[in-house]
Structures are given as structure tokens and as C-alpha cells.
Amino acid sequence: MQLPQNQNRKETPEQFEKWIQSKREERKFLRAFGTQQTVLKIPVVFHVIHDGSPVGSGSNISESHIIDQVRILNEDFRRMNADTTETPSMFSNIAADSEIEFVLAKQDPEGLATDGIVRILGSQDVYRPDQEVRLMAESYWPHDDYLNIYVTDLSGANLGYAQFPFSNLSGIATELENYSRTDGVVLDYKWVGTNLSTGSFDSYGRTATHEIGHWLGLRHIWGDGGCGFDDYCNDTPEAGGSSTGCSTNKTTCESQDMIQNYMDYTDDVCMNLFTVCQKERMRTVLENSPRRVSLLTSHGLLEPIQTVNDLGIRSIVSPIQSDCMDDVTPRTEIRNYGTNSITSYEVLLKVNNVVIETISESNTLEPGQTRIVSFSPITLEAQISNEITFEVSQVNGTSDQNSLNDQKNRLLSPFNIVEAPYYENFESNMDYFRITETGEESQWEIAAASYTTTDNQAAKAGFYEQTKNFGVRDFLLTSSIDLTGINSARITFNYAYAPRLQENQSDYFLDGLMVLISTDCGETYSDENILFERYGYSLKTANETSSSFFPIGKSMWDEISLNITRFVGQPNVQVAIVGVNGGGNNIYVDDLFVGNANLKEYDLGIKDISNISVVSCEQNTNSSLEIRNYGYATIDEMTLQVNANEETQEFIFNNLGLRSGESDNISLDISEFTVDGSNQFDIQITSVNGEQDQQAINNSVSFDVLIDQSEDYFPLKEDFLYPKWTTFSPDGTNQFDNMT
Ligand SMILES: [Zn+2]
Known part of the structure; x- marks a missing residue:
């Protein structure tokens, strides 16, 4: 039972404690007016990341083990555990019912029915605690809506770990986002639920109770120091250190230790209480902390509203960013979210709110099934922004019964074709676009990056602090460039990258940089048109560092020159500088030039x-x-x-x-x-x-x-x-x- 994993974050424990203190005051005030909920419910999903063992054996633990664990959590947090009688009388008056309950998720992220258990064959059999990024990338439900509990085979004697919550103070939004993909609780499979053959001591499922305590803002009972170190709760006596085993009459710091507290290291069988102060801390976090407060209203708590006829727009496949006069072929992915088989449906395409085409198809989609619907190519007006809308209009000859998932929009920037040469130094122009493969927010941003001058600016893919979407390609696109009227062409740019210094590099995904070319107005970037591709150490231009990389001076940059003469004569060439996110370190790109290479004819x-x-x-x-x-x-x-x-x-x-x-x-x-x-x-x-x-x-x-x-x-x-x-x-x- 370890410390929370995000200890080196920027929000300090002191800042967090100051925040939680002010929120606790607010709570007292609100409670006086009776405006608070009593029992707070948290939707939980268990991701069983197993080694291929059949369900019920090894790390692929059975459903009954998970249900047993949820029962234990609810008993411990509601003080309905059978061993409350073991709480020493000197502590019994401060032992609290936290009025927090855990519910196996009823709806998955898309609103479909679930039992709250996801089973995934892991990319490795055993995970070390510092491999949380990899582990959590194997399966992910939004942390705003679910408490994600990962069950796997943790290496060594690790029982579990958790991520500590954040305050909602201004200025931590970026950091909060950085940690969004590692939020949650990780448990070694042997310590989930009751297990009387765990070895050093028997599991009564209290590893989860302890870790969720951390996840809700509780600190170790001994304050992670000796006497004089605070766990920020006055009703827990000071302790000289952690307690193991079951030494019930242990006295340190001139008082009897509360070894029965779930936030000690005592054997499961001897733990039996949270205190009133701990209850208040946890509820304060749950009612205020980002990614915690949203759980209380999560759709994961509710029975799925599954209707009979429910077709939904799941994603927009195309266009992503069309940037020239050529046609685009709109495509969307639909999914049957209802309980009926769908045999016919109608999907509309709108451009700037005007219906352009209605597609009626008679295909069979069983519940949960998906399909791509393609529309006829369209030509978009060049000088304006265009909003593309896909909308379900009919299902099985009747109207769709759930309008919440019937529509998706995408706004495309105005076209912009420039004649070569194209030059972007990222100082003031905005002649470029930033998009991701997944439609999420692009990581490319403009940042200071010292080159020949210290006030130089460059495009930065800030992967150092990016713990989301590993492997996702993040595009920095040029305008559409006209390469007619020249005989030869090249792309030149500078880039800087320092690999992240890791104890074990192989445990992290590799950052990558690619240069791709599209000749169909940005609709496709075929892998045949990859002009440049480097990953990890081969991308390196500066020494590896454990901190967020920032180039200092020209020597940390590489100049790249790529011959693109074979694209000469094309009227619409779009160049994509693609960062591939590995959560390693930052990549900087600057002084991007696309234009005449001034080559001789015969050389x-x-x-x-x-x-x-x-x-x-x-x-x-x-x-x-x-x-x-x-x-x-x-x-x-x-x-x-x-x-x-x-x-x-x-x-x-x-x-x-x-x-x-x-x-x-x-x-x-x-x-x-x-x-x-x-x-x-x-x-x-x-x-x-x-x-x-x-x-x-x-x-x-x-x-x-x-x-x-x-x-x-x-x-x-x-x-x-x-x-x-x-x-x-x-x-x-x-x-x-x-x-x-
Ligand atoms: Zn702990």
C-alpha cells in the first residue's frame, strides 16, 4: 500500500491542504442549511488487465471476487463492517460512517448497458508500479465519469496504488489534464476481495479501501514522517511511523496508535475504521475536486436508457480538415444503441445547416454494431468556415427514440491556398492548422524556444506532460500550397528534441516525428507519402533529460531538408508535421519552408x-x-x-x-x-x-x-x-x- 503516485506534481501538498481546509469550512456552513446530499455514490469500473488466463483464474479474477470487493468497500465506507466491534473504545466515538457508496457502473461511456467489468488481455503479464501509464493505456473510461480500478499482476510485493486528487484552484487546469490518464486505483489481483491465501497476511479487500482513501485525499495515518508529521486530521493520534501486522497496543509519540485505521499498513484483519475528520476530507474532495465531483452526477450511476429503435452518430470519419477546392467525401460512423435489430435507416448530411443529402439504406445492424455511411463527394465554399453535420433522421421506418446521440458536427476552417514558397516561422502568422487524428484538442502550440535568438518562438508538441492518447498522431498542417510553375521543390525545417531520461526507457512509448504530404486537400495522408520518420533516440537532437525539454541555442536543433520534387506540378499540396505522442518529452519545430529547391535540371x-x-x-x-x-x-x-x-x-x-x-x-x-x-x-x-x-x-x-x-x-x-x-x-x- 504505497504512496499516491503523483507526488512530483506541481500542486504542492501545502496548496492542496490550504484548499481543502477552506472547502471544509464551506461544507460546515452549507450543512447548517441542510443543502448537502447525505450518501454520495461513486460509479466504478474494474479493468481486469490479465495475462490470458481463463476467467476466474490467475490475474483474470472472477466476477464474484469483484462483487465481494464492492461489498467490502461499501461496508467499510459505511461503517457496516462486521468488525466495528474491534475498534478500541477510545476511538469508537470518532469512528465514522463516511456515507460514501460504490456502484458498479451501469452504463459504459457510450451509454450502453454494462456490468462494470472490462476484461483486457494485457500487453504484458506483469506490470511494475511505475508502468501505470502503460497499464492504464490498455483500457480507459473517462475519469470524469468513473472511478477506474485496474486489477492486474503487480510486480514484487506491490499491493496497489492510487492517484491523489487535485484542488480546483485556478492555474492547475493544465496539470490536472496532464494526470487525467493516470487517475484511478491499481490493485494487485491477489488483494482484490477476500483471499485467504495471499501470503504475508490474508486479504479482506482493504487494500482497495486504503487506496480509495488516498484517491479521495486521505494521507497515511503517520503523516509519512515521525512524530510531529501531520496527516491533517486532528482526531487521528500522531504516530512515529507505519504499523504492520496487528500490534493493537502500540504506543508512539506518547499516545496509543490508531493501528485500526484503514490508512495505516496494518494487516487487513485488524483494520476497521475511518475517523470523522477523514470522512469530512473525503466528502470535501468528492464534492469539490475536479474529476471527483463530476462522478456524483455521472451517467454511469444510472440504468441505461435503452430504447428499442436507437441509431446514433458515433464519430465523424471524414472530412478532417479539407483545405482546398477539391471535393471531399463525407463519411460518418453510426452505431445501433438500441435493443432492436435495425434494418433500415436514414442519415442526413448538412453543410452550414442546409441538408445536402439524405442517405436511406437497408442494412442490418444488430445492437452494438457499427457501420460507416458514405455520402457523395461535395464541394465546399472556399472563403468561409464550413460546418458539417451528420444526423440520424429515421430508424426502421420510424423516428429515433433517443435524440441525445443523433447528431455530430465538425467546423472546418476556410480554405487557404498559397503559392510556393510557403514559410512559417511561428512568430506571428497563423498560416497553419492544428488537428489530431481523434478530433481531440491538438497538442501543438506556439511556445518560446531559443534558437539563434532567445526570444524565438516555435511550434511545440508538449508530450512531456501529456499522459493521454499514446500513439495518437497530432498534425500541424500547412495551408494548401500550389507547387505548379516550379521545377523542383523541397521542405526544410528545424526541429529539437531531447528524449526523456527514464529509469527504463522501454517502459514508455516512443515519441515520434513524421512529415507527410497530402495531395488530396488534406483528406488523406497516405503512408506512402511519409517523407521523414524518426522515433525515440533516433529523433534526439539534445541530451536526454528528466525535465521538460526546452532548447537553448542553435546547437540543440537539427536542420532537415527533404526533396519533394516528385510533387511538383500539383496545385494543392498540404504538408503535415506529425508529432506522435509517447508521453516522453517535448518536440519543437520551427522555420518550416516549402518551395523551390532551385535544383539544376541535370545534376x-x-x-x-x-x-x-x-x-x-x-x-x-x-x-x-x-x-x-x-x-x-x-x-x-x-x-x-x-x-x-x-x-x-x-x-x-x-x-x-x-x-x-x-x-x-x-x-x-x-x-x-x-x-x-x-x-x-x-x-x-x-x-x-x-x-x-x-x-x-x-x-x-x-x-x-x-x-x-x-x-x-x-x-x-x-x-x-x-x-x-x-x-x-x-x-x-x-x-x-x-x-x-
Ligand atoms: Zn498508502
Whole structure:
């Protein structure tokens, strides 16, 4: 029974205590007017994250165990437990009925009937307590509406843990959101409900009582310190430390310890009370704290209002953000939320509140089933915002009986097509869009990010504090860019990223950065059009850090240049910089340029040469030459001239089909030129597509090969890449050498 897990949050215990104190005063005042509910009910969902064992064995615990646990919680919190008689008389007058009850959820997040138990095959068999992010990502119901209790096999001797609540003071909204995905209680399966073979002591289900105590704001009875440390409750005596076992007459800090309190570490069998003060704290939290107070009015507490004919709009599939004049094809996901089979239905599409199309279909949807409904392509007006609405209008030839889920809207920004070049430095313009795959709020924001100047601003994907939606792609979109009228094109940008320093990196998801291109007005970003993709450590531009990453100076940034000449001629190109959330650290992107690459028409270069040993004891030397098209024209033919030992020969290569920015490896047999001893080779590109190459600087390579047939013990495996062509380039650089 450990500490709450969010101990390093920014809201300090002192701030929280000050807040709870003021709320307790308010409660007393309100109670005087009799305006408070008496019994507060909390809807609970148990997520059983198991190892594949059949239901009822191992970590896949039975339903009866869960029902037993709920019974124990209700008895303990209502002081209806059979062992109230064990409370020492000196504490019995302050032992309290908390008037808090727990109810297995009756409705799931979508309003469908549930037994409040979700069973998920975990991605791993055993979870460490610091893997809460991973564990909770396996199954999630909104924490505003449910107390999420995760049951799994916790590593070591861990029984359970919980997240402490937050105040509703202003200024903590961001932090509150950051912790939204790890709220709840985690229990080792062996300690759920009654279990008399748990080992060190028998389980009477009080691990859950203790952890929910934390989740409702209670601190350990000994104040997590010695005498003089406070649990912020005056009716619990000070204690010198935790108590284990069942030492009923233990005295520390000059008074008898309340080892019977659920917030001690005593064996389950010896625990039996919460105090009046603890009751007040828990109820204060439940009535005021964000993500707690909303539970009291959660639909999870209510019987599902399931009607016979109830078709609902579940999600909007398309459009996500259409940004050019082309047609979009609206699509929506519908679901049968009713009890009847649905055999026919009508769904409307509205644009700016005007019905555009009504689709009537005769498909069978059993209760719970979903289906995608596609509408005809439409053309949206360019200069205005467009609101797309999907609406269920008829089910089984009659009107739908539950209007709450019949409609969903999406507002699309006005179109904006810009001619290349497009440039965004995130200082003042707003020529970009931020959206997520899931329609939730985008994590891209504008933030200070020191580059060559300290007041520089950049786009920031703040994944350090993001504990939601792992793996979700978060898009930063350019306007639609017209790439007609230029011969070559490129994307350049700078980015900065420091991986998060973790004890065990593999326990966290990897942050990622991708660059994608859409040529259909942002409707699809096909994986074929991924131009750039890096994850985790390969994304790193600065040293890993355990704090929230902020770049300091240019050395922490990487410059990326991508050749997109193959998209030249397209009138609507949208570039997406995509952050993939791994909850690791922040990614910054700045100075995004999309425009003319100013490439020469014919510019083929030798990028690398390999398979040539410095010393070779055999004469059949096959070299592999990597050539790259640094120009914009597609190159089909190349003439290569090889000079060696005063001999010259030309090689012609055909059907290369090398597009702008592409590389190819060609093999060249140079064995017939070699003689025993030192061989000097010069290789040069002399023509491209029958024309002269327009940039000579990267056209030739020179190297030596030493042939020595007498040394047969020489290590043949040692293949040096010798030398690279850049040795022969005066400034050692080429503008687009790093274009991928
Ligand atoms: Zn604890």
C-alpha cells in the first residue's frame, strides 16, 4: 500500500491542504442549511488487465471476487463492517460512517448497458508500479465519469496504488489534464476481495479501501514522517511511523496508535475504521475536486436508457480538415444503441445547416454494431468556415427514440491556398492548422524556444506532460500550397528534441516525428507519402533529460531538408508535421519552408563508393557506386568514365529511372584494370540523359587500391569505405546532401 503516485506534481501538498481546509469550512456552513446530499455514490469500473488466463483464474479474477470487493468497500465506507466491534473504545466515538457508496457502473461511456467489468488481455503479464501509464493505456473510461480500478499482476510485493486528487484552484487546469490518464486505483489481483491465501497476511479487500482513501485525499495515518508529521486530521493520534501486522497496543509519540485505521499498513484483519475528520476530507474532495465531483452526477450511476429503435452518430470519419477546392467525401460512423435489430435507416448530411443529402439504406445492424455511411463527394465554399453535420433522421421506418446521440458536427476552417514558397516561422502568422487524428484538442502550440535568438518562438508538441492518447498522431498542417510553375521543390525545417531520461526507457512509448504530404486537400495522408520518420533516440537532437525539454541555442536543433520534387506540378499540396505522442518529452519545430529547391535540371552525383578494400589480395574487385539525382529531371541514362593505370573506358547505364532526390547503387567491375601493387582510379560522370551534367562538383571520385597477392593471411573482411567523394569536393558540402 504505497504512496499516491503523483507526488512530483506541481500542486504542492501545502496548496492542496490550504484548499481543502477552506472547502471544509464551506461544507460546515452549507450543512447548517441542510443543502448537502447525505450518501454520495461513486460509479466504478474494474479493468481486469490479465495475462490470458481463463476467467476466474490467475490475474483474470472472477466476477464474484469483484462483487465481494464492492461489498467490502461499501461496508467499510459505511461503517457496516462486521468488525466495528474491534475498534478500541477510545476511538469508537470518532469512528465514522463516511456515507460514501460504490456502484458498479451501469452504463459504459457510450451509454450502453454494462456490468462494470472490462476484461483486457494485457500487453504484458506483469506490470511494475511505475508502468501505470502503460497499464492504464490498455483500457480507459473517462475519469470524469468513473472511478477506474485496474486489477492486474503487480510486480514484487506491490499491493496497489492510487492517484491523489487535485484542488480546483485556478492555474492547475493544465496539470490536472496532464494526470487525467493516470487517475484511478491499481490493485494487485491477489488483494482484490477476500483471499485467504495471499501470503504475508490474508486479504479482506482493504487494500482497495486504503487506496480509495488516498484517491479521495486521505494521507497515511503517520503523516509519512515521525512524530510531529501531520496527516491533517486532528482526531487521528500522531504516530512515529507505519504499523504492520496487528500490534493493537502500540504506543508512539506518547499516545496509543490508531493501528485500526484503514490508512495505516496494518494487516487487513485488524483494520476497521475511518475517523470523522477523514470522512469530512473525503466528502470535501468528492464534492469539490475536479474529476471527483463530476462522478456524483455521472451517467454511469444510472440504468441505461435503452430504447428499442436507437441509431446514433458515433464519430465523424471524414472530412478532417479539407483545405482546398477539391471535393471531399463525407463519411460518418453510426452505431445501433438500441435493443432492436435495425434494418433500415436514414442519415442526413448538412453543410452550414442546409441538408445536402439524405442517405436511406437497408442494412442490418444488430445492437452494438457499427457501420460507416458514405455520402457523395461535395464541394465546399472556399472563403468561409464550413460546418458539417451528420444526423440520424429515421430508424426502421420510424423516428429515433433517443435524440441525445443523433447528431455530430465538425467546423472546418476556410480554405487557404498559397503559392510556393510557403514559410512559417511561428512568430506571428497563423498560416497553419492544428488537428489530431481523434478530433481531440491538438497538442501543438506556439511556445518560446531559443534558437539563434532567445526570444524565438516555435511550434511545440508538449508530450512531456501529456499522459493521454499514446500513439495518437497530432498534425500541424500547412495551408494548401500550389507547387505548379516550379521545377523542383523541397521542405526544410528545424526541429529539437531531447528524449526523456527514464529509469527504463522501454517502459514508455516512443515519441515520434513524421512529415507527410497530402495531395488530396488534406483528406488523406497516405503512408506512402511519409517523407521523414524518426522515433525515440533516433529523433534526439539534445541530451536526454528528466525535465521538460526546452532548447537553448542553435546547437540543440537539427536542420532537415527533404526533396519533394516528385510533387511538383500539383496545385494543392498540404504538408503535415506529425508529432506522435509517447508521453516522453517535448518536440519543437520551427522555420518550416516549402518551395523551390532551385535544383539544376541535370545534376547527377556520386554519393558514396563501397566494397573496395584498401588492400585486396584478389584481382576481381567489384565496386559499388552510389549515385544520387541532385537535379530535378528524372535520369534514365548515365555515362561513366573510368581511368586507371593509364587506361580509359566508358560505361553506359540505361533505364535508371532515377527521380529527383533518389539514389541508386550500381556495381562496377574494375578488376580488369588492376595490376599488382598500387592502382590509382578516377571515376567520373561524363553525361546524363545524353546532356552535360550541370554541376561538376559531385561528378568524380578518386581512390587507390593496393593489390597484394603474396599476403594471404590479410584480413579479407576488413572493408573500408574509402574514400567518399566529399573528399574531392572543395567545401566538403553539398546543398542537398542530407535530403532524403
Ligand atoms: Zn498508502
